[in-house]
Amino acid sequence: MAELAGVHPATASRALNPDLPGRISEETTRKVVEAARRLGYRPDPTARSLRTRRSGVVGVVVPDLLNPVLPPIVRGIEETLWEAGLGCLLADTDNRPDRETALVEELRARRCEGLIIATAARQSEAVASLIDSGIPTVLVTREPDDHPFPFVGGDDEAGVEAALEHLVGLGHRRIAYLTGPTDLSTTVRRLMAFRQMWERLLPGVRRTVVHTEGFTVAAGRKASLDLLSGEDRPTAILAGNDMIALGVYETLQTLGIDCPREISVVGHNDMPFMDQVHPPLTTVTIPQYEVGREAARLLLDIREGREVTPTRRLLPTRLVVRGSTAPASVAH
Amino acid sequence: MAELAGVHPATASRALNPDLPGRISEETTRKVVEAARRLGYRPDPTARSLRTRRSGVVGVVVPDLLNPVLPPIVRGIEETLWEAGLGCLLADTDNRPDRETALVEELRARRCEGLIIATAARQSEAVASLIDSGIPTVLVTREPDDHPFPFVGGDDEAGVEAALEHLVGLGHRRIAYLTGPTDLSTTVRRLMAFRQMWERLLPGVRRTVVHTEGFTVAAGRKASLDLLSGEDRPTAILAGNDMIALGVYETLQTLGIDCPREISVVGHNDMPFMDQVHPPLTTVTIPQYEVGREAARLLLDIREGREVTPTRRLLPTRLVVRGSTAPASVAH
DNA sequence: TTGAAAGCGCTAACAA
DNA sequence: TTGTTAGCGCTTTCAA
Numbered sequence: 001m002a003e004l005a006g007v008h009p010a011t012a013s014r015a016l017n018p019d020l021p022g023r024i025s026e027e028t029t030r031k032v033v034e035a036a037r038r039l040g041y042r043p044d045p046t047a048r049s050l051r052t053r054r055s056g057v058v059g060v061v062v063p064d065l066l067n068p069v070l071p072p073i074v075r076g077i078e079e080t081l082w083e084a085g086l087g088c089l090l091a092d093t094d095n096r097p098d099r100e101t102a103l104v105e106e107l108r109a110r111r112c113e114g115l116i117i118a119t120a121a122r123q124s125e126a127v128a129s130l131i132d133s134g135i136p137t138v139l140v141t142r143e144p145d146d147h148p149f150p151f152v153g154g155d156d157e158a159g160v161e162a163a164l165e166h167l168v169g170l171g172h173r174r175i176a177y178l179t180g181p182t183d184l185s186t187t188v189r190r191l192m193a194f195r196q197m198w199e200r201l202l203p204g205v206r207r208t209v210v211h212t213e214g215f216t217v218a219a220g221r222k223a224s225l226d227l228l229s230g231e232d233r234p235t236a237i238l239a240g241n242d243m244i245a246l247g248v249y250e251t252l253q254t255l256g257i258d259c260p261r262e263i264s265v266v267g268h269n270d271m272p273f274m275d276q277v278h279p280p281l282t283t284v285t286i287p288q289y290e291v292g293r294e295a296a297r298l299l300l301d302i303r304e305g306r307e308v309t310p311t312r313r314l315l316p317t318r319l320v321v322r323g324s325t326a327p328a329s330v331a332h
Numbered sequence: 333m334a335e336l337a338g339v340h341p342a343t344a345s346r347a348l349n350p351d352l353p354g355r356i357s358e359e360t361t362r363k364v365v366e367a368a369r370r371l372g373y374r375p376d377p378t379a380r381s382l383r384t385r386r387s388g389v390v391g392v393v394v395p396d397l398l399n400p401v402l403p404p405i406v407r408g409i410e411e412t413l414w415e416a417g418l419g420c421l422l423a424d425t426d427n428r429p430d431r432e433t434a435l436v437e438e439l440r441a442r443r444c445e446g447l448i449i450a451t452a453a454r455q456s457e458a459v460a461s462l463i464d465s466g467i468p469t470v471l472v473t474r475e476p477d478d479h480p481f482p483f484v485g486g487d488d489e490a491g492v493e494a495a496l497e498h499l500v501g502l503g504h505r506r507i508a509y510l511t512g513p514t515d516l517s518t519t520v521r522r523l524m525a526f527r528q529m530w531e532r533l534l535p536g537v538r539r540t541v542v543h544t545e546g547f548t549v550a551a552g553r554k555a556s557l558d559l560l561s562g563e564d565r566p567t568a569i570l571a572g573n574d575m576i577a578l579g580v581y582e583t584l585q586t587l588g589i590d591c592p593r594e595i596s597v598v599g600h601n602d603m604p605f606m607d608q609v610h611p612p613l614t615t616v617t618i619p620q621y622e623v624g625r626e627a628a629r630l631l632l633d634i635r636e637g638r639e640v641t642p643t644r645r646l647l648p649t650r651l652v653v654r655g656s657t658a659p660a661s662v663a664h
Numbered sequence: 665t666t667g668a669a670a671g672c673g674c675t676a677a678c679a680a
Numbered sequence: 681t682t683g684t685t686a687g688c689g690c691t692t693t694c695a696a
Contacts, residue, residue, distance in 0.1 A: 008667050013691060020691075025665060042441040046387060047689035049378040050672050056442070057389075057421070065407045068604060071397045078397075078424050082435070087442060089389070090422045092410050103414070109374040110388070110419060246608060271605075272400060276578060278610035340683050345675055352675075357681060379673035382688050 005035035057087040059107035063095045063119040068271040069288055076292020084300050093119050100126045114299045120144050121183050136302040140295045143185045150311045152295040154286030157193035159317035163266045164197045171328035172236040176208040178223050180215045180240030220247020235328045242267035242274055260326035279323035287315050337367035389419040391439035395427045395451040400603040408624020416632050425451050432458045446631045452476050453515050468634040472627045475517045482643045484627040486618030489525035491649035495598045496529045503660035504568040508540040510555050512547045512572030552579020567660045574599035574606055592658035611655035619647050
């Protein structure tokens with residue numbers, strides 16, 4: 001193709017990559033561009049990568065794409081990366097730490113120019129292995145207890161605070177918190193916020209915290225069954241996420257307890273269709289798509305060597321009040 | 333690293349790639365493997381790609397990851413590809429044909445070894461451009477009217493048949509079909525099945541077909557509003573997909589019509605949480621994850637030059653009867 | 665502003 | 681069974 005333009009390949013290369021060293025005359029550039037167009041020429045990304053040591057690809061590691069919070073995040077990431085000319089190599093760990101390790105290793109071997117990781121448990125070998133790797137890395141929604149990387153997520157603390165305030169405002173005093181798995185930062189952050197807000201709003205009042213085995217409907221069902229079977233049950237449940245809330249719904253159905261008349265339930269995440277379940281779930285909504293975009297933007301900044309401050313970005317959350325919460329009944 | 337093992341680079345290469353021409357002695361292989369391990373050596377995929385003309389990456393083109401049917405498909409694809417050592421480059425077109433064209437072109441420029449396309453409208457420039465490209469291509473869930481590629485999807489025909497049979501069995505005769513956008517093969521296939529089954533079950537009886545503008549809640553709401561506002565409204569609605577069915581739910585709420593007492597509704601796809609909406613939606617379930625796996629398997633077969641027959645694979649669907657369907661009320 | 669030459673890290677073809 | 685040589689298609693360095 002350089003031939004067709006009547007110039008040296010190096011010149012052609014420079015003409016097509018304006019930011020390469022060495023300015024090219026307009027005349028030559030025009031000839032080269034024209035020749036490229038006529039031949040439908042596209043530079044071989046592989047050869048370019050080999051030379052420049054840049055693969056043009058970013059690895060995106062997710063715990064489980066079937067978890068409804070992830071698709072919007074991945075979309076935000078993917079769109080932002082494509083806009084910047086970067087490809088998006090998707091890797092799903094199925095929530096297995098060993099797979100996380102293996103996939104991150106594989107992505108590194110493939111010379112990804114950056115990594116966006118949404119899988120990090122509070123202890124993550126994979127994330128630890130990245131620390132001195134020099135690979136631009138951004139964590140999303142989940143993070144290890146200790147790490148040096150930028151993090152993007154929703155402002156869960158504010159969400160939990162709003163949720164608890166809402167329940168207390170409705171007159172609830174016997175409120176149980178159903179956490180989620182304790183090896184996830186999400187769980188810990190939400191729980192801490194719950195405790196702090198509790199001390200502000202109901203200092204000294206006894207509170208109930210139950211850990212569930214996972215962020216799943218089954219775990220929520222199981223944990224709530226014990227909680228609600230006994231005497232002196234709570235009048236409101238704050239769930240670690242919407243899945244757990246749905247598990248609570250199932251238990252309520254089983255036990256014949258009416259929501260919201262006899263008990264209020266609040267979720268977290270505002271997954272799709274949570275306005276359509278019965279009763280429509282009051283929950284904390286997180287701008288997941290924006291979280292994804294922001295994470296990708298941050299990665300691009302790092303890659304370009306731009307300063308990134310602050311390194312923690314918590315996007316605003318909002319409590320969406322629907323039909324699953326109501327004033328505490330006087331009967332209790 | 334070949335140095336450390338005391339052999340020529342080419343020998344090392346052969347030792348690490350057992351299926352390359354030229355067998356290597358066990359002794360040498362052992363030495364090479366050991367040296368590689370000690371150095372943490374991983375062959376550079378870029379250099380390898382340049383030499384072998386294989387990028388190790390497959391492009392996956394989806395219309396919109398936020399559409400709940402897609403994540404399981406993508407997961408199935410992704411898992412199967414990784415198992416085969418192939419990366420999964422994700423591209424989301426946001427349902428825009430121009431983006432589909434641009435992204436496919438970009439994926440080709442990146443020398444993808446294969447393409448899995450879930451975006452194909454009944455007319456797709458992008459798919460057409462692939463016809464003589466030599467790039468292994470598999471279509472999923474959607475396909476153009478005419479194309480030479482393997483296709484994997486759910487057996488929608490069987491699903492619609494079962495759905496209609498179910499409604500007719502419940503005594504419904506005034507049944508309306510709310511299609512979906514007519515530029516999608518999914519719509520056409522489902523509608524054709526509806527018509528054929530109708531002729532089998534209710535020959536001569538008048539049937540109502542309404543086209544919606546999209547596979548969305550809003551489109552379903554809008555189309556059903558006209559349909560249900562008038563006199564002589566249907567006693568059952570078969571929706572082109574679950575989103576449309578949810579739109580119908582909204583209309584029913586607005587008009588104060590009770591489902592399933594006054595009207596039955598059936599969806600298609602069985603998206604997540606359709607068992608939790610109110611009333612729980614009777615719908616056709618499709619093994620989306622398996623669809624994804626099968627599509628990836630097919631692509632691998634093609635890539636390896638294996639025969640693929642049949643070239644159309646329709647995976648079994650099943651009608652899930654829940655709470656949105658009931659016998660036609662005698663009152664009507 | 666452009667050309668010449670070298671080389672990124674591998675593996676294919678050929679020779680020993 | 682192993683070594684030699686060459687070259688994949690770019691971009692970079694150096695020289696003109």
